[in-house]
Amino acid sequence: MKLRTSISEAVYTYFDDVFGDQLQIDVPVDRYTSARVGGTADMFLTVNTGQQLQAAVEMAYEKRIPYFILGGGSNILVADGGIKGLVIMNRARNVRFKHIGSRVICIAESGANLSSLARQCIAKGLGGLEWAIGVPGTVGGAVVGNSGAHGGDMSQTLRAATVWEPGRGARVYTNEDMKYAYRSSVLKQEHGRAISRRVVI
Ligand SMILES: Cc1cc2nc3c(=O)[nH]c(=O)nc-3n(C[C@H](O)[C@H](O)[C@H](O)COP(=O)(O)OP(=O)(O)OC[C@H]3O[C@@H](n4cnc5c(N)ncnc54)[C@H](O)[C@@H]3O)c2cc1C
Known part of the structure; x- marks a missing residue:
């Protein structure tokens, strides 16, 4: 697979092995914010539990890639240039x-x-x-x-x-x-x- 992002194939595979379909690449982030503006995220991961959130943060830290935790997106403005690295959309709702x-x-x-x-x-x-x-x-x-x-x-x-x-x-x-x-x-x-x-x- 050819990645258009700045993320290396090795890093993508590292996350894909753990999260599978929860991981997407080059995802427009505007739709997940109240302001509805901004560019794409290199990698976009949806987590459904607190454990997954922790694991995602730790993996990004280990691989030294920037990460951003996205809640409801009601207090952020995403730049037109998008978000480099990993956006972790938090859907741990228990x-x-x-x-x-x-x-x-x-x-x-x-x-x-x-x-x-x-x-x-x-x-x-x-x-x-x-x-x-x-x-x-x-x-x-x-x-x-x-x-x-x-x-x-x-x-x-x-x-x-x-x-x-x-x-x-x-x-x-x-x-x-x-x-x-x-x-x-x-x-x-x-x-x-x-x-x-x-x-x-
Ligand atoms: C129409 C409207 C009305 C509003 N009214 C109010 C109001 O009355 N009072 C008020 O205080 N605010 C208000 N806000 C602002 C906003 O709703 C709050 O600041 C809200 O608490 C942000 O939560 P969020 O999940 O949307 O955060 P996001 O916008 O997704 O993120 C905000 C910041 O929190 C960080 N973050 C989110 N989740 C986590 C996590 N699990 N761990 C670590 N970091 C995290 C993000 O990385 C980011 O830096 C309003 C916004 C809108 C659009």
């Missing part, structure tokens, strides 16, 4: 609720839709995420950007998140570890890490 004594916590994968999660919480009579009902995008995007509305935001909501640090592994970040500020966090300031398996609210 959500569960856990009762601990009289408390209920929500454990979501980072690709879960934030607004849908807020609706689920409300339907279960759980408070705390009401502010998010009109905010587009994923839980992961909101954790990174400290998204908020109506006086609430992620810094007031998040208990902890499992973050994949390439070359090191998984680490649980507490709310304090996120160093939240207005629409910002340590993950937004320092790129490269992935909110992977669990976001606890």
Whole structure:
């Protein structure tokens, strides 16, 4: 197969062996963003679980290719020149609720839709995420950007998140570890890490 991208055949094969049909090349990214502008991604990988997200980030790190984690695409603008390297579209959406004594916590994968999660919480009579009902995008995007509305935001909501640090592994970040500020966090300031398996609210 002849690749039109800047990605080598060896790198493509490395990812293809693991992800098969989840991997595509030369994919227009505009359709996955709210702004609907921008060029193509050299490699475009859809991941469906937190484990796959972690694996993809680690593989890109190992092969030294640039990577970008795409949530709902509601807070990014893609350049006309496209995105070099690997775009990882996060569709890890599992959500569960856990009762601990009289408390209920929500454990979501980072690709879960934030607004849908807020609706689920409300339907279960759980408070705390009401502010998010009109905010587009994923839980992961909101954790990174400290998204908020109506006086609430992620810094007031998040208990902890499992973050994949390439070359090191998984680490649980507490709310304090996120160093939240207005629409910002340590993950937004320092790129490269992935909110992977669990976001606890
Ligand atoms: C119509 C509209 C209304 C909006 N209203 C609001 C609002 O009321 N309040 C508000 O705060 N924002 C608002 N936004 C902005 C946007 O919805 C939020 O910032 C949202 O939380 C972004 O989430 P996303 O999944 O779309 O992130 P994306 O746009 O896909 O990504 C944003 C950044 O987060 C990173 N990222 C995403 N997922 C992960 C992950 N799992 N691990 C590591 N990094 C990750 C990406 O790499 C990127 O750098 C609005 C946007 C639109 C288009």
